[in-house]
Amino acid sequence: MKTYDQLVAETAQLITEIMPWDLADKIAAGDKMLIVDVREADEFDVMHIPNTINIPRGILEAASESGYDETDPQLAFARDQEVVLVCRSGKRSCMAAYTLQLLGFERAISLKTGLRGWNDFEQPLVDCNRQTVDGDNAEEFLRPKPQTF
Secondary structure (H helix, E strand, C coil): CCCHHHHHHHHHCCCEEECHHHHHHHHHCCCCEEEEECCCHHHHHHCECCCCEECCHHHHHHHCCCCCCCCCHHHHCCCCCEEEEECCCCHHHHHHHHHHHHCCCCCEEEECCHHHHHHHCCCCCECCCCCECCHHHHHHHHCCCCCCC
């Protein structure tokens, strides 16, 4: 049986990943792309990369197709566009990029290191009110919270 980390590592070999500084350069250059944060809505509301949309991982497949309650037109019509998937650490976005590739999104890319790496690279984050999130506060929120059973 595989662990989640093993599954993510195997999947990462099948997709394209982008580093935070490369994404920052693409944004600064005005490259046309759709940035999709696949974290849950409450996570997205606390902080996200400016000008991203939130489509939680759990509804990604339905959101990418027409005719579903969850359909997001921005994503559904972006099959020929570069779509950058973002999460906290780069694991959910890795799996999301692979899923979108299976659905015909040939230019689905995962942000390696996720928002943790984005924040470490001191790139801007905003909250649901478009207010800047302090990097130190972001780091505290993005820090893994190990569970013990």
